[in-house]
């Protein structure tokens with residue numbers, strides 16, 4: 001079974017409408033995600049079949065590995081928008097980057113080399129898995145001090161965030177937390193369970209790169225969270241909080 005043993009709650013188990021996926025590598029030709037235009041269209045349709053109606057493309061911005069040009073990104077995004085307008089008109093698309101934190105990141109955000117999510121100031125923020133706690137904290141403070149809202153990507157990947165005290169410190173500073181749908185299949189299962197029970201997870205996304213390298217479908221993850229933690233918890237992390245972050249609002 002995908003998510004292991006389920007402990008069901010009483011109450012409705014239907015899924016919330018209009019799911020939001022804030023973290024994906026579906027835009028083609030710009031990073032290690034979709035390689036072709038056709039693959040991008042297939043992945044958009046796949047997300048639609050999961051119930052996603054708000055889809056944000058977040059190509060990697062990590063100059064050591066991927067540094068897609070804004071123009072390349074804009075061209076792929078225009079094709080995606082045209083496809084969606086013609087075939088899935090009730091789906092809304094957004095654009096941002098998954099931004100790997102480096103000393104010059106604030107400058108790169110300011111000069112438009114990379115961008116926050118949609119029209120918001122929310123930055124999908126990535127660290128190296130071995131980044132020190134001091135650096136994670138320092139970059140979080142730096143983003144906040146420059147008017148950006150950090151949404152820390154797949155927090156289950158970072159050794160230094162295995163300590164709930166560090167996580168709560170980041171939250172108290174004003175950062176938001178994203179986990180991947182695969183987080184329950186990692187060694188951090190216990191941690192993410194605790195965070196979800198406490199309402200400390202803000203966003204769950206599938207970080208989709210292609211059809212097979214894939215985190216579990218958002219629909220399955222949403223159903224699991226609704227059954228395990230309650231419908232309001234699922235609605236919060238798959239609809240309400242991600243949409244608020246896209247709108248630049250506090251949660």
Ligand SMILES: [Fe+2]
Pocket residue numbers: 023024025098207
């Ligand atoms: Fe990603």
